[in-house]
Amino acid sequence: MTRWWCIWPLLLAVALFGGPACGDDDDDAADEAVGESLDDDEGPTWDAIAEFPVGYTHHLIKADPAPDNPVTGTATPDQYNWVSLFRFRPQEDIDAGEPAPPVDAVVIFMPGFAAGATQLFELARQIVVASEGRIEVWVPDRRHNWLEDQFGMDLAEERRDPWIAYSYYYLGEEVEGHKFKDPNAFNEETAFVAEWGLDTIMHDLRAVVRHVPGPYRATNVFLAGDSRGVAFAQAFAAYEFEDGRLGCEDLAGLILWDGGQRFLYGLDEESYRQSRFLIRSGVLPRTFSLEAKDYFFMETFAMATTEGFAADASNPYYGPDGFFPDRGPFQDVLNVLTRGNDVRLTNEAVFGMILDSDTMVVPQYAAHMGKLGGGELGLDPLGMYPAEEGATYTWRRWDELEVPELIDSQKLAKLIYAGPSNFIDPYYASRLDLDMTAAQYFETEGTWAHNYFHFFSSRVDVPVFAVSSLLYTFSPLMDEYRQAIAPVRGTTGPRTDDEFHHVLRPEWSHLDALLVEPAFNPVVPALVKWIDRWKTGQVQITPMIDAD
Numbered sequence: 001m002t003r004w005w006c007i008w009p010l011l012l013a014v015a016l017f018g019g020p021a022c023g024d025d026d027d028d029a030a031d032e033a034v035g036e037s038l039d040d041d042e043g044p045t046w047d048a049i050a051e052f053p054v055g056y057t058h059h060l061i062k063a064d065p066a067p068d069n070p071v072t073g074t075a076t077p078d079q080y081n082w083v084s085l086f087r088f089r090p091q092e093d094i095d096a097g098e099p100a101p102p103v104d105a106v107v108i109f110m111p112g113f114a115a116g117a118t119q120l121f122e123l124a125r126q127i128v129v130a131s132e133g134r135i136e137v138w139v140p141d142r143r144h145n146w147l148e149d150q151f152g153m154d155l156a157e158e159r160r161d162p163w164i165a166y167s168y169y170y171l172g173e174e175v176e177g178h179k180f181k182d183p184n185a186f187n188e189e190t191a192f193v194a195e196w197g198l199d200t201i202m203h204d205l206r207a208v209v210r211h212v213p214g215p216y217r218a219t220n221v222f223l224a225g226d227s228r229g230v231a232f233a234q235a236f237a238a239y240e241f242e243d244g245r246l247g248c249e250d251l252a253g254l255i256l257w258d259g260g261q262r263f264l265y266g267l268d269e270e271s272y273r274q275s276r277f278l279i280r281s282g283v284l285p286r287t288f289s290l291e292a293k294d295y296f297f298m299e300t301f302a303m304a305t306t307e308g309f310a311a312d313a314s315n316p317y318y319g320p321d322g323f324f325p326d327r328g329p330f331q332d333v334l335n336v337l338t339r340g341n342d343v344r345l346t347n348e349a350v351f352g353m354i355l356d357s358d359t360m361v362v363p364q365y366a367a368h369m370g371k372l373g374g375g376e377l378g379l380d381p382l383g384m385y386p387a388e389e390g391a392t393y394t395w396r397r398w399d400e401l402e403v404p405e406l407i408d409s410q411k412l413a414k415l416i417y418a419g420p421s422n423f424i425d426p427y428y429a430s431r432l433d434l435d436m437t438a439a440q441y442f443e444t445e446g447t448w449a450h451n452y453f454h455f456f457s458s459r460v461d462v463p464v465f466a467v468s469s470l471l472y473t474f475s476p477l478m479d480e481y482r483q484a485i486a487p488v489r490g491t492t493g494p495r496t497d498d499e500f501h502h503v504l505r506p507e508w509s510h511l512d513a514l515l516v517e518p519a520f521n522p523v524v525p526a527l528v529k530w531i532d533r534w535k536t537g538q539v540q541i542t543p544m545i546d547a548d
Contacts, residue, residue, distance in 0.1 A: 053091040054128045056121070058420055059544035061085055061211055063204045066143070067195045071280040074191035076143075083204050084141040084547060086117050086421065088124040090133040102538040104134040105220050105252070105531050108208055112227025112259060114288060116422035117141045118415050120226060122515050123257075123524070130528045136541065140208050143196050144287070147427040149181040153299055153417065162304040162318060169296035170328060182292045183427065185285035193287060193427075194280040198435035198453060201232065202239045202247070209236075209250050216539035217250040222531060226514065230259030231436060234481065237462065238442040240454035248460045253534050255527065256466040258513040260477035261441055269448040272438045279431050287427040295426040297328040302416035305347040320348035320410070321394060330354060336382075343375065343386045348395035352409055357509060358384040364471040367511040369407035370397045398517070406508070406516045415515075420547070441484065457481075461489040464500045465530050467523055469508040478502050501530055 061083040066076040093100055107127060109120050117139040124137035152168030152175060167173040169180050183190050205223075212221050225233035233256060237248040248254075278284040303309060304317065304324045317324050324347050327334060334345070337353050345353065352370055353359045360366035360383070375391030377384050386393045398405040416423040435453070442455040449455075464485075466478050488499045503523055508516060518524070 052129070052133070054088060054125045054133075055091040055094050056086045056088045056124070057094055057544075058547040059085045059087055060547050061140075061207050061544065063207045066192065066200045069191045069194050069280050071194075071277065072188065072191040072282075074188065076192040076195065080143055080146045080192075082146075083143075083208055084117070084145060084421070085208060085544070086121070086124075086139045087544065088121075088128050088137040088139070090128065093133065098543045100541055100543075102540045103136050103220075104131070104538055105136075105222055105535045106212055106539065106541070107135060107137045107222045107224050107255065107531070108205075109137055109139050109255075109257075110205070110223070110225040110229035110232045111139070111142070111425070112225070112229045114425045114428040115227065115229070116145055116425045118419055118421045118423045119514060121415055121419070122411065123226075126518060126521065126524045127528065129518075130524045131531075135528065135531060138208065140205070141421055142201060142425065142428075143204065144193075144425050144427045144429055145421060147183050147190075147193070147287070148422055148425075150420070150422075151175075151178050152180065153296070153303075154420075156300070156303060157418065160309060162300050162309070162324075165296065165300040165303065166326070169293045169300065170326070172293075180293070183287070185287045185430075186282045188282075190286045191280075191282065193429050194276075194431050196429040197431040198235065198439060201432060202236055202241075205232070205236050206241065206247065206250075209247075211544065212539060212541065216537075217252075219252050219536035220539040221251055222253045222255055222535075223247075223251050224255035224257060225259060226257040227259040227510065230256045231261035234261055234457070234460075235436075235439065235442050235455065237460045238455040238457040240456060246456060246459055248462050251462050252536075253463045253465065253531070254460075256464060256478070256481075258467050258469045258472055258510060260472065260475065260481065261436070261439075267437050269451070272434065272449075272452075275434050276431070279434065284430065286430055288430055288433070292426040294329045295424050297330075298424065299417040299422065301328070301330070301347070302351065302413040305351045305410075305413045306417070307410055318347075321346045323347065337385060339378070339380075339385045339387075341386060342389050344392040345386070346392070346394050348409060348413075349374075349393045351413060352395040355409075355412070355511070364469070365510050367407045367412070367509055367515070368398070368405040369409045369412065370395055370405060371401060372396070404517075404520075406512045406520055408515075408517060412511075412515055441480075443484065457484045458486060460485040461487065463488050463498070463530075463534050464495075465527055466500070466502045467513060468502065468504050469510050469513045470506050471510045473504050473506040498530070498533065 063081050063083050065081045068075045109124060111117055111119050120139045124139055127135055127137050152165045156162055156165035164175060168175045172180060209217060209221055223233045223236060233254055237254055239247045279286055301324060305320055307320055309318055316322055337359055349372060355367050357366040357368050358371060372386060372393050373396040374393040375386055375388035378387035397409055398407055438449050439453050439455055442457045444450040444453050444455045482495060482500045487493060
């Protein structure tokens with residue numbers, strides 16, 4: 001039996017990772033979708049922006065302690081009561097040290113479902129570049145990322161040897177005195193995770209927002225979210241804290257990047273209380289992880305796929321054209337994607353087949369990042385497949401095609417494995433998803449959910465910039481949200497297109513929306529123009545605690 005669960009959690013976990021390649025005609029039509037109200041003056045364009053390096057620094061922000069688990073009495077260890085945050089800005093500002101120069105705005109970008117901060121790194125860089133350094137982007141991890149054992153990945157990256165990570169995570173071998181620590185979702189070691197629900201995440205996010213000096217939050221802080229991160233941003237804006245202030249009172253605007261809150265089933269109070277008790281007691285799993293080693297295998301394989309990564313140039317296992325000796329959880333799916341044909345696939349061809357729109361059968365999630373090469377291709381209702389028996393298939397990248405596609409497969413591979421955070425969050429808390437379901441559309445007054453959360457979407461009065469890929473283009477979510485929230489502060493009546501600016505990109509997949517190359521991305525410059533319209537003055541950011 002094909003173990004589809006082995007690959008779909010990987011794909012869905014990558015922010016719930018499509019359509020034609022981006023040719024000239026598609027570009028013209030798609031550019032119109034950015035919106036006339038943002039195209040009536042010139043503003044920043046990629047061609048006009050001088051190349052300059054962007055870097056990030058890794059910081060910690062102290063958060064409120066999470067509540068103790070009332071069933072087990074277990075408290076969250078203090079080392080987890082911190083927010084890990086990545087701060088993107090011009091490299092020259094980082095090199096110059098503190099105090100940092102003032103900036104026009106800070107964009108705080110929340111990752112999506114089961115996603116780590118790394119997933120937003122490329123988008124964060126593009127925003128800083130498009131603003132010519134006038135905007136900083138902060139990408140926080142959620143608490144769940146503290147549960148990740150990064151020892152094997154960090155050592156493999158340092159030694160430039162993916163086999164270290166493979167041995168550590170997938171084979172379970174001891175490496176330099178360490179064995180993979182994979183927290184059990186049911187026993188005492190994760191009991192405190194049962195309290196990492198919506199209230200805890202909202203307070204963690206408030207700690208990040210409040211690192212910006214008070215007078216400047218409502219004028220210079222823009223809260224963004226990708227995929228399920230959109231729902232977190234919407235939740236924060238509508239959340240009433242203990243001091244009676246809504247989250248939106250500390251924001252200048254919301255940026256909703258290809259997502260939204262859309263639970264389609266009801267949940268009554270008794271079911272909510274019972275499920276919460278079962279999570280707290282460990283009868284239900286406290287995290288969503290199936291087998292964390294499968295998630296780490298994807299990182300390991302991405303490392304093995306990366307150009308120039310082999311420890312030895314003669315090593316046949318590593319690099320884009322190498323052949324890693326184990327395909328792990330990918331193998332059963334590859335049997336389907338190859339239609340059982342006897343073919344050889346290089347590392348990058350495997351990586352491409354699993355994630356690209358030509359071969360992956362869910363176009364809303366698949367990327368546009370190249371095509372198979374090296375042999376004949378077949379086509380059936382499931383897509384393209386390698387059809388030439390005995391052939392060795394390689395990967396033709398986005399910029400090696402007559403009509404360039406949207407994503408650099410090498411850039412994606414590096415984002416999946418590199419750095420102190422993860423592209424995938426294998427320990428996403430099930431309590432958080434339960435709470436999100438209970439909160440529904442973040443308007444709780446008059447409902448049973450108001451006993452547990454106070455949400456007032458009807459009082460959210462900040463401007464909104466929304467982006468929808470193919471996954472959300474035909475969804476009513478943004479129209480529903482526009483109707484649910486209040487007029488922009490200081491105004492009355494329905495919102496104008498600038499006050500709720502919705503960009504449609506049906507030629508993008510969900511993954512494209514995060515990683516599309518700048519040459520095909522008019523949306524980020526349009527976003528910068530929109531931020532310029534709604535920010536006021538500049539803000540000086542106080543130094544942060546270094547994580548290292």
